[in-house]
Amino acid sequence: MTSLTKKVLAAAAGAVVIAGLATAPAAQAAPKSGLKIAVIPKAVNIGYFKGWNDGAQKACKELKAAKCDYIGPTQATGPAQLKFINQAIQQKYNAIVLSAADQNALAPALKKAKAAGICVVTSDADVADTTTRAASVLPASAQRIGEAEVDWIAQEIGGKGKVAILSAAATAANQNAWIDFMKAYLPKKYPNIQLVGVYYGDDDATKSAQQYNQILTEHPDIAGIISPTTVGIRAAAQEKKSKGGTVAITGLGLPSEMKDYVLGGQVTKFGLWNPIDLGYVGTYAAAECASSGNKVPKSFKAGSKTYTQGANGVIFLGDPATFDKSNITKFAAIY
Amino acid sequence: MAQPLLRISDASKRFGGVQALDRASLVVHEGEVVGLLGENGAGKSTLVKTLAGLHQLDAGVIELDGRSFRQGNPRLAREQGVAIIYQEPSLFPDLTLAENVFVGRQPKSGGRVDWSQMRARTASLFADLGIDLDPGRLARGLSIADQQMVEIVKALSLDARLIIMDEPSAALTNAEVERLLGVARRLRDQGRGVIYISHRLEEVFQVCDSVTVMRDGATVASAPIAEVDTAQIVRWMVGREITEMFPKVPAQIGEVILSVEGLSSTGEFHDISFEVRRGEIVALAGLVGSGRSEVVRAIFGIDPITSGTITMAGTRLSRHTPSRAMAAGISLVPEDRRLQGLLMPASIAHNTALTVLRRLRRAGLVRIGAERRLAEEWATTLRLRYASIDDPVERLSGGNQQKVVLSKWLATSPRLLIVDEPTRGIDVGTKAEVHRLLSEQAAAGMAVLMVSSDLPEVLGMADRILVMREGRLVDEISRADATQERVMTAAAGAAA
């Protein structure tokens, strides 16, 4: 293990420790039971959100919520999510845990929810207008996620060569934020790595695979590909597996989907936070909010840990965990 | 005579409330051409379609060659030796002529369609009939006469025992009809049976050995051709005497209404100049494809012109479109009634009012009541036979449909009425009515320009005859000088 990775891991561990050690205010009451909570993913058909929902359901059980409905569209777009936010408003849910598929499009709907007295907590993906939701539970800051991915690829290709990014949709807010930090970090930290371009696979297996091939066609000497999206990294790994090749692939992926490629040697290392935790903490935050006058307390307890809000009501869970041959089998069974 | 080739007896067929066939009968012998006659709606078509395998009789017997004819399947009908040549050929524009001939039963070798054999067989069939066409070309773009010939070749290739020609001559010029009649005779001489359906009685007398006349679904009479005359046949068909086929009302011929100067359209017609006057019926004669229809379409603004001028009552028309032509007082009763003349699924009222909606509006809204009144008035004037003014025109007979087309155009009170084949495919009774109507309109001061392939009609109706050949105006004949021979000579060129 290089010193760099050690540092990243140490930082990650530190973050968790700090979060864990923060003492809860003595006066904090347990959240109410019998709440009605709507859990709205970007789309119900994406595997990643199954884990996210598992976490939410676990929290609901602990919180003795009356209802904890997993509702959402079949296509991951903001407009499609709108219907489900409306449903939650109509059916007078107490709180919504939302992974926003579009950072802007939902603002009017969220304002309406807020006016109807519903607590909205975004989890996994935030909205642009932070006044429209009570709090946001995110894995780590965009900067940390972006820079960590750059470190992974730099480590694999030895700090020099051509690198491309295989992203999700051109409009994906999360990815765009991370990519901005990657672009800023690369020349500073790794002047010998050249970023040749950003390719958009639209979180669609076909398009992502096609973009992977496009990258290789345009840049036969490409050294590495960063794909900060689970669909992209999987498509790239599959293409590499079926065609062979030496390009290094890393990014954000689901262990269950990537196990084959890590064991098969197509991918050495990749990372991701735990979607279960995101759903779990998000649901706790939402319940806290609904129990204490539509505000999420500065810090609150979720399970055994205590979490504290940062700027703009964002709660970071910590740096992404990394997976390689040593731990992939274990995590693949979980999410 | 020996056992007949085809014997139909007591054939009955009902469609909903309509008794299309009412114990009809028909006998055809080998080596015989039978003329099957009757007005539209008399039941000929149902009988033909039954033989084509498209319908099944409710009751009755059909025997072909002494064996019971199996009904209700086109392929089966064909296999039993029946071939049909329809009035409007129905080729497949995207297939080659060879394949059109053999469609559905392409020769095969080794399980695959044998293209060269198909071409060779078609070529030899073409050669037999003296048809000069490449079997490998697509049917798209073929003239109607040539299409008809391909249909005949198709029937011959089937080696059919019984060949039914369902108004095959309707779209053909006289020369082409001659060729067709020659084919029919040849088929007869080969010992096949032919059923020949036509509204043109002169053809029937030329080619048929006997006639069978139908009316209201029943067979009225059958007789050898030698024993009947035109008047007798018409009496059988309509059940009454038709006093005059071409009732020509004397009209005052007045000032020039339409003046065409040097009209040309690349590839269609060239340097056409003529005038039509108030009260005058001018016939535009010539072979199909000589450019007659194209000229009137250009006058009505459907087709573009490359040069020349069109002047209506002294005003030159520019940037010509149908709506401008209509505004200038031109009406066109087009060649193809069902495709160009009418909206088949729409009601009689809607069809009649379509050309005059502007007049029927109040505050931008079309007044439904006024529309129906207009249509009913015209229906009465033209003696239209209909159940309800809201019935779709597709339920009317051909003759009555043509009356709706005439209503629609007369409703615009045109100064110039152009009629393109006004009586094609309609029965004798209605034909006479249409002729009377045109004559009356001319007498009332309308200018009429008539395109027709029906020579008796041209000679009987026109004050002046313009003859076109290969896109050019080749002759102008006054009513007094007009004879069939002169028109044909001009239309077909010097050799005819």
Next chain:
Amino acid sequence: MSGGLSRVARLREVPVLSALIVLLLLTAILNPAFRGGEGLKAILIESALIAFLAAGQANLIIMRHIDLSVSSTAGLVSFLIGNTSMNNMGISVPQSLMIAVAVGAAVGIVNGALVAYLKLPSLVVTIGTLYLVRGIFNYLAGGVTVTADALPGWVAAIGSGSILGVPDLFVIALILCVLMTIVQTSTRWGRDLYAIGSNPPAAARVGIPVAHREFAAFVLNGIIAGLAGMLLLFRFSFADATAGLGIELYVVAACVIGGVAIAGGVGTAMGALIGAVLLQAITFALGALGVSQFWQQAVAGALLVLAIAFDRIVALRSTQRINRLAEAPV
């Protein structure tokens, strides 16, 4: 495939093929990286699925019909096979084929029966089944993801294999398109389709069983869509609820570009295959020529419109020529 018709049929494919070759040459000249053959290989892999589906779709478009439900069918099959394999620790080739054919035929029978025997418009019916099948598919799939490790080895082997440098997937599509073209040009069944599309009432009159042909072509297309589901699985070694989403319009576009006109009566499966490759090649060439990501779709769309217009202009020209030679139009 001798004789006049195939000669004419081929004519329609010539401009598309030439456009494809020019495009590839141009790209290879302007971007050296494209010359390695890897680019071509990638194009072939990407176009295989569309070409495979276009083979069945062509039959329908020739008859003036359309089937938009193919993407849902293919997606459903790809998921069902994957899911069965995941639950049973593997799946055999015959089992997979059975699922593909059964599901494909079922959808095809519904489409075919409604269109051929109830005479319902195919566009409406297949938009209906597009939603219906997609809904059932997503209902079954939920958030389940089938990953490569749950799939038997032969899936990945076919997906990544190649024969003489040509990717397996494309070989499969090519075989289907060649077979289909032979059926279209050299069997009575195939010729009937052209007759039906060229003049439907006349087809009935010459004794072609129009409804049966339509039904059969829809069922065949359903089965092809089912088998395309297997291709989808080979290609990605992965299946979830989004599999195959939205590819139906690409299939239609490939047919149209390849000379299978929406108006019916013309075109072949081989043309559609060339159309599919051209469609894919445009996208790759734009990238290889350095067109920005954001411009690529717009330029591809513009080229698609041009391709459609070009075909039409050529067709118009030749019709005018024929009309000028002949006396009157058909």
Next chain:
Amino acid sequence: MSRGAFRLSWDKSILLLLILLVLFGGMNNEYFATGDNVNFILGDISEIMLIAFPMALLIIVKEIDLSVASSLTLASALCGVTWQATGSIWVAVLAGIMTGVACGLLNGLLVTRLGLSSLAVTIGTLALYRGLCYVALGDTPIADFPTEFTDLGYTPIAGTFLPWVVVPMVVAGIVFWYVLHGTRFGRWLFAIGQGDEAAEFSGIPVLRVKLWLFILTGLMCGIAGIGYTVRFASSSPDGALGFELLVIAAVLFGGVAIAGGVGTIWGVIAAVLIWGFSQSYLQLIGWDANALVIVSGVLLLLSVTIPRLLGALRESVAQRTFRPKGTEGAPPPPGEGVAEHSPAGAGHDQGSHRG
């Protein structure tokens, strides 16, 4: 055309179905018939409704436009870009609407001037316009619209529960109803759908009418695009994906025949409302999103199957009533029985109509 007679009862029956649905839903679910929910539904269907009107007219004249979703998004995108460039929301709205018009104009020119199939052309422009959205916006959606503008998306009209988007919907509904069913232009549309050549020969400028319909479709896409921008407070290049099939499905469900020449605005309005209300109801009683997709498909299939089956049933009842005893054989296909009486009307004349 035996459908003609049933046609009237089809749009009446879906209107009835709509009323039943609202009553039934209102009685069975406390959340359904609330002003707030109706407000939401009306907003949610507004784009579909606005585009369904011109789409109905297009389908009546036997054309179609698959590029509507892309046109809508491009209109939204240009609205956003212009807002950022000029800072004037009025100019931006105008730019958006004009973009829609331009999209429609291009479709119309390609279809009418080159004589291309509209299905093929608009598959092409679907890709083209969507691509231009990315060109215009790149990877950054525009979301800094003024609050007064975006608030229109969810604040009701003062004193009511109705959203502001109801205004263009109602206006468009009245105008389209008036135009299609009252005016000469409307008659022209039916005439073109029932026989375009006969329409041309009746002095109707068929191509010009079609061109205007495409432009009109573009205009409505532009307006819907502004509505979309308001409702989602942003311009994003990936908006309204898959909308085109939804709009077409709604129009066809409303009784507009894909074969042209038949349709009513009432049917279209009822169909879009049924779609919106039924989706909302089913969602409120706990059906998941996938089930809703299935319902869309089933509704569309039923909308064409039921009239056809009823028509066939009626036909066969008529046959049985009239046919003499003891006969057999298949009834003729619908529509042929009547036409048969006139030798001219039946099947064989249609053959030569293709040119």
